[in-house]
Amino acid sequence: MKYTNKFGMNLSKIGLGTGRFGTVVSEETSFEMLDLFYENGGNVIDTARNYYEWVENGRGKSEQTIGKWMAKRGVRDKVYISTKCGVRNEGKTFYMNLSKENLLEECKQSLEALQTDYIDIYLLHRDEPDRLVEEIMETLQVVQEVGKVKTIGVCNWSADRVKKANIYALEHGLAPFKIVQTWWSIAAYTPNMWNDPTTTWMDMEMYNYLKENNLLGMAYTSQAKGFFQKAIRDGYENVDDFLKHRVATEENLQRLERIREYCEQKKVSPTAVVNGYITDNDVEGLALVSCSKLEQLRDILEHCDVSVDREWIRQFEVR
Numbered sequence: 497m498k499y500t501n502k503f504g505m506n507l508s509k510i511g512l513g514t515g516r517f518g519t520v521v522s523e524e525t526s527f528e529m530l531d532l533f534y535e536n537g538g539n540v541i542d543t544a545r546n547y548y549e550w551v552e553n554g555r556g557k558s559e560q561t562i563g564k565w566m567a568k569r570g571v572r573d574k575v576y577i578s579t580k581c582g583v584r585n586e587g588k589t590f591y592m593n594l595s596k597e598n599l600l601e602e603c604k605q606s607l608e609a610l611q612t613d614y615i616d617i618y619l620l621h622r623d624e625p626d627r628l629v630e631e632i633m634e635t636l637q638v639v640q641e642v643g644k645v646k647t648i649g650v651c652n653w654s655a656d657r658v659k660k661a662n663i664y665a666l667e668h669g670l671a672p673f674k675i676v677q678t679w680w681s682i683a684a685y686t687p688n689m690w691n692d693p694t695t696t697w698m699d700m701e702m703y704n705y706l707k708e709n710n711l712l713g714m715a716y717t718s719q720a721k722g723f724f725q726k727a728i729r730d731g732y733e734n735v736d737d738f739l740k741h742r743v744a745t746e747e748n749l750q751r752l753e754r755i756r757e758y759c760e761q762k763k764v765s766p767t768a769v770v771n772g773y774i775t776d777n778d779v780e781g782l783a784l785v786s787c788s789k790l791e792q793l794r795d796i797l798e799h800c801d802v803s804v805d806r807e808w809i810r811q812f813e814v815r
């Protein structure tokens with residue numbers, strides 16, 4: 497496992513996404529995945545208050561499952577919990593609410609579900625562009641104190657808003673955002689991936705901002721849903737149509753061929769290359785992965801130490 501020492505934490509550069517834990521993935525399988533991840537040196541566990549709120553009684557299930565696992569294994573102080581707030585769902589529609597009242601309430605609920613009294617990484621799950629960054633940063637100051645939050649960040653914010661918020665925070669002696677979670681992978685961005693205008697991707701402005709300020713990029717959908725691994729291992733013709741619809745642009749098909757060549761030349765697996773793209777990137781990157789099967793997680797952990805050539809990585813520019 498590769499690690500990065502950031503903001504007083506020694507974070508594994510692979511983070512486990514747990515959105516489906518406790519709902520689509522049973523508690524038993526969730527525990528097996530958490531055990532496997534932890535035993536192989538993984539220590540970053542990513543969740544959110546609203547995960548799977550779109551299924552009956554889903555809200556909070558991911559956090560609760562992690563909370564139960566940490567309590568049973570006695571590992572709260574051995575792992576870093578990244579959770580998110582500020583969003584309610586009606587179906588797959590997201591409603592943002594970054595008011596102080598709401599964030600304090602959500603923080604309380606997260607602590608309870610996770611059976612903990614502190615949060616390592618607390619992220620605003622979406623932006624609420626009509627709310628002033630000044631108000632949001634002042635609110636977060638209070639939330640951090642009440643929730644004993646160690647580090648704050650955002651998901652799906654534009655670089656411009658993050659910069660404005662951090663300028664305000666630094667000018668007023670408040671904690672700035674240090675972590676940005678966004679769609680980022682060796683696949684070039686495609687709007688079909690999420691078909692959700694409230695999500696963002698790693699664009700050039702954000703990329704440069706993170707690099708220049710030594711901040712951490714947390715990549716979601718970091719494996720492009722397994723597109724390259726599946727196409728290389730099982731044959732492109734066997735990749736399912738929905739995955740093709742989400743990823744297979746002309747550019748990504750060219751990238752597929754370059755990844756295939758690199759794997760053959762260096763005798764490494766596509767999983768090593770896809771995750772290495774994030775974990776060996778010029779921007780300090782942490783790859784959040786999720787798996788529907790234990791074998792997928794085994795595959796990721798088995799190949800997560802492979803170094804991928806930085807110069808080779810640079811050809812896949814962000815825009």
Ligand SMILES: NC(=O)c1ccc[n+]([C@@H]2O[C@H](COP(=O)([O-])OP(=O)(O)OC[C@H]3O[C@@H](n4cnc5c(N)ncnc54)[C@H](OP(=O)(O)O)[C@@H]3O)[C@@H](O)[C@H]2O)c1
Nearest residue numbers: 513514651716717718719720721722725784785786788792
């Ligand atoms: N902040 C946000 O707005 C946001 C948004 C999205 C996600 N996230 C976070 O990021 C995490 C990861 O996102 P993601 O699920 O989109 O990531 P991902 O790892 O790119 O996609 C997961 C899918 O990839 C396939 N896969 C995984 N490992 C594989 C392997 N070794 N070989 C082949 N295929 C493999 C599986 O597809 P099949 O099941 O089809 O086989 C799996 O369901 C989430 O769990 C969540 O914590 C955050």
